[in-house]
Amino acid sequence: MFLHLISNKFKCLRYFSCNMVKKALVLVAEGSEEMECIITVDVLRRSGVHVDLAGVNGKWATKCSRGVVVLPDIELSEAKGPFDAIILPGGLGGSKAFCESKALGEMLKEQEPPTALRTHCVGFGKNLTSYPSVESQVMDGGNYTYKEDEVVVDGSLITSRGPGTAFKFALTLVEHLVGVEKAKEVARGMLTSY
Template sequence: MSKKACVFLAPGAEEMEFVISVDVLRRGDVKVTVAGLPDNAAVKCSRQVNIVPDCSLAEAAQKGPYDLLVLPGGLGGAEALSKSKEVGKLLKEQESAGRFIAAICAAPTALKAHEIGVGKTVTSYPSVESQMTEGGKYIYKQDKVVVDGNIITSRGPGTAFDFALKLVDMLNGKEKASEVAKAMLLNY
């Protein structure tokens, strides 16, 4: 049975993190649904690129459960994810079921806002490190990708391929991730 992932797309999302995650997951034989916040209209990302989601967040929620929820970064996108009650509800359900949750760049702040992965080791974009460490809810590392149980976090645009390949690895194994990396002329 094919693994399923839902990638959230909020206004202000970092395009590279979003597109690389979706692309690599699909190359890794993961069925990806792109869920737009607040609806299925085109989303203007952080570098003014417009991307059209597959469906609204509400519609995507009906297609679950997912093996993986992915939160791309970008400051505006992370803020929108942090403020969304619907995102919070989906994250809490995902966490309580022990399924994977991944966040890159500024998006780990949305995990903190919804109290997801408390007590786990995480990473983020350097400018939000102090937010992540404030209050002592997380253990912080500056590694490119950090996996702690069902929580996967990463640093930013430059680590997007490492992040996406780790997601394929977690869902479909290291061999599949290596096969995808090799086809893209990357090492994994």
């Protein structure tokens, strides 16, 4: 599962700031799902969104869930908002690190918007989806409504099922940050549809 939170501040300003470059923070930690991380970063950058890839455990090389090594642009403590979006890729190891990060919890609460969400009490009452094997963890406590759709959008919270839905997830982010025409343009350039 991975998710995206759009700042409520962004939603209020989006109609007045169409020409401003949007800013996103994508997090990575040991054990993050590399496809969810890298595809999202790549698609957002292709759409003109400024993306900071932040290491939750530091700025050094980070080994993802399938052994791919990613070098973050910055460490989480260097992340300077405000951000129009914060994206948390799935992967069991990465999700655990996200849950344990108090700094990340504060950032998520500031965004006012799934295992990290529950841990930090963010987005209660919203619809979401996740990787099937973690559904029971996400739903523990009954704070969310679970959907089995590939991508679920509920207000400022956007969630997706896993690696196979990474392009659809990323293009949905582009639609919400930059617009549907830009999402279609980027999709065409990658020889996929949206």
